[in-house]
Amino acid sequence: MRFYTVSPLIARVTSQQVDVGGYRLPKGTWLWMAPGALSRDAASFPDPGAFRPERFDPACEEQRRRHPCAHIPFGVGPRACVGQRFALQEVKLAMVHLYRRFVFRRSPRMDTPPELEFGIVLSFRRGVRLVAVERQRRRSSSTDA
Numbered sequence: 039m040r041f042y043t044v045s046p047l048i049a050r051v052t053s054q055q056v057d058v059g060g061y062r063l064p065k066g067t068w069l070w071m072a073p074g075a076l077s078r079d080a081a082s083f084p085d086p087g088a089f090r091p092e093r094f095d096p097a098c099e100e101q102r103r104r105h106p107c108a109h110i111p112f113g114v115g116p117r118a119c120v121g122q123r124f125a126l127q128e129v130k131l132a133m134v135h136l137y138r139r140f141v142f143r144r145s146p147r148m149d150t151p152p153e154l155e156f157g158i159v160l161s162f163r164r165g166v167r168l169v170a171v172e173r174q175r176r177r178s179s180s181t182d183a
């Protein structure tokens with residue numbers, strides 16, 4: 039979610055004149071925010087290219103120091119994604135079910151990094167190829183008997 043932020047851009051329109059970061063924005067101004075760029079900002083994520091999921095551990099100093107809006111893949115505020123909890127639960131369930139049966143390896147047919155396509159949502163132009171290797175099934179005690 040940090041490297042491949044699904045919604046690279048989110049937008050707002052000012053409903054009244056407002057001052058933001060030293061700029062005066064008249065009513066009706068479009069504002070574009072870039073969660074994908076935020077998530078790679080070294081000020082919030084030192085060594086931003088490193089895959090270190092433990093950065094998000096609530097006990098981790100980096101996590102505690104980070105601004106709450108430094109990572110906003112589901113947007114922020116009253117118009118944030120209503121499906122956030124559902125989506126996270128769905129991803130976890132899907133991964134648990136898949137990883138119980140398979141391990142995934144990078145496909146030899148994927149010899150270059152995946153090509154990204156930026157739109158309202160981020161996608162992979164030619165998909166991501168993986169090899170699914172079926173795990174060896176453990177024999178249950180009843181099978182042994």
Ligand code: HEM
Binds near residue numbers: 045
């Ligand atoms: C990984 C999955 C998902 C991601 C990364 C995601 C991300 C987002 C983002 C960035 C926004 C805009 C938030 C903003 O402007 O501040 C949004 C809005 C929204 N999302 Fe999601 N979303 C996901 C899954 C879902 C699912 C599963 C549902 C429905 C079951 C859903 C329903 C919505 C709706 C209805 C809005 C519009 C909310 C509003 O304008 O008040 N999303 N989502």
